[in-house]
Amino acid sequence: MRAMVYRGPYRVRVDEKPDPVIEHPNDAIVRVELAAICGSDLHLYHGLLPDTRVGHTFGHEFIGRVEQVGSSVERLQVGDRVMVPFNIFCGSCWFCVRGLISNCHNVNANATAAGGIYGYSHTAGGYDGGQAERVRVPFADVGPTVIPEWLHDEDALMLTDAFSTGYFGAQLGDIADGDTVAVFGAGPVGLAAARSAWLMGAGRVIVIDHLEYRLAKARELAFAETVNFAEHDDVVVLMKRLTDHRGADVAIDAVGAEADGNLLQHVTGAKLKLQGGSPIALNWAIDSVRKGGTVSVMGAYGPIFSAVKFGDAVNKGLTIRTNQAPVKRQWPRLFEHIRAGYLSPRDMITHRIPLDQIPEAYHLFSAKLDGCIKPVIVPPTD
CATH class of the missing domain: 3.40.50.720 (NAD(P)-binding Rossmann-like Domain)
Structure with missing residues (x-):
């Protein structure tokens, strides 16, 4: 697959990487349809967070279509279009059952506080992110949500982190x-x-x-x-x-x-x-x-x-x-506000950029050029 890869501070490129695979029965593989660059991705881009490793793929804001599911996944099916919260969480540990899903105890062996985060260095678990054609989604029965038919794709994308x-x-x-x-x-x-x-x-x-x-x-x-x-x-x-x-x-x-x-x-x-x-x-x-x-x-x-x-x-x-936002907990109320017309999260999007141009997108966003507030990444289509 094509994916953004980190090569060092201020150096990112699009390269070929092996397709993600099912590593655990609770996994799903999602083909990314929209992703975004977050302001916190710039901390990685600038080399400010420890243990950001060469070859890592960033991106914790993405939506897409389920291509594969593990043998234990019950709530998702191949073909479902899903929005994926940036938090990776198990849903069953002491913290998760108390609503502290951003502090999950089972998804990040490298930290005592934060849970797992897609595409956010190995301090957040080392999970590759969604600035790619495909991504592995752990604990697929508790994280992703099928996108409601009435919800605009770009609104769904903004709810995976920034607006939530x-x-x-x-x-x-x-x-x-x-x-x-x-x-x-x-x-x-x-x-x-x-x-x-x-x-x-x-x-x-x-x-x-x-x-x-x-x-x-x-x-x-x-x-x-x-x-x-x-x-x-x-x-x-x-x-x-x-x-x-x-x-x-x-x-x-x-x-x-x-x-x-x-x-x-x-x-x-x-x-x-x-x-x-x-x-x-x-x-x-x-x-x-x-x-x-x-x-x-x-x-x-x-x-x-x-x-x-x-x-x-x-x-x-x-x-x-x-705290880090427990994103999925915000969705029911945000769905109500969006459906009632009180909110339109996609209005903050200023740029839509193909995946193959992601180095330029990072430069544009980092240097604050062309009035860039929120860039969305559009992966190539077959």
Whole structure:
């Protein structure tokens, strides 16, 4: 099959790889029909996450058609069109049965916290991802869901991570009616969090970023007020001014680990802006929220070498809520919102690029060219 393969920082290509095979009776093989590049894929692309191995295939957002199933698979059949959550989970361990499917204990021998993730280095289990013609899907009876006939394919794709994660970020904020919600980062997850905040009762939503085309999307898609932090000396002081000097009720960190820059910048914290790496965004969230407020963190974080203002969080009496999004748990409610016309996740998609051009797609997305917010990868058809 044709697949994206990693060759080192800033170096990806499309190459021939062996087709995936059934390795366990619970597996399925899915032929990918649509995939996407996520902002967290850029952490891998930039070489910021450990144990990202040469030859690995990225991609944790994909939908497709079932081509094979293992002998124990009961809920899927060959020919089913499925949407696959980025979380790989067993559905039966202590954590899964309590709803913590993103913290599954049986799918990642290399970490004590995170569960398995498609295409996200060997720190997340080493599973190849969906930026390919085919992908092996473990625990096929508990992860994938048959795509409802009424659901647009691109909406289904956005629910495999980006939009579900943003919705979860708003959930973590425990938003009360009338709350002021500050969202740091206007990428796809931030846009989804900002739009979702309204559905949870927000009275005001403010999105902070430094790229005007993303802020324009936040105004269009999320109906949010926007702040370009590059135009202000101190974004925290500005946020206090905008909120009667109290601070926002809820702050959502939709940035995560460094998505632009290099490892040296990440280690030294030399680039002190959102594009220069966290915990800058996280510290802004802590400083911008009011005393007794809530900070929601659902971005992709690796090692952080700079200091997080935890003492400030304690002294302000903040609630900090975090996790990788348990994507499939969000789908029933998101299905309702989409079917009712309240949400259209595919509206965040800006580019549709063939699999064979994926090196160019990564460069376009990483360098923030051509107004790229969310690129979708279209595998070749036979």
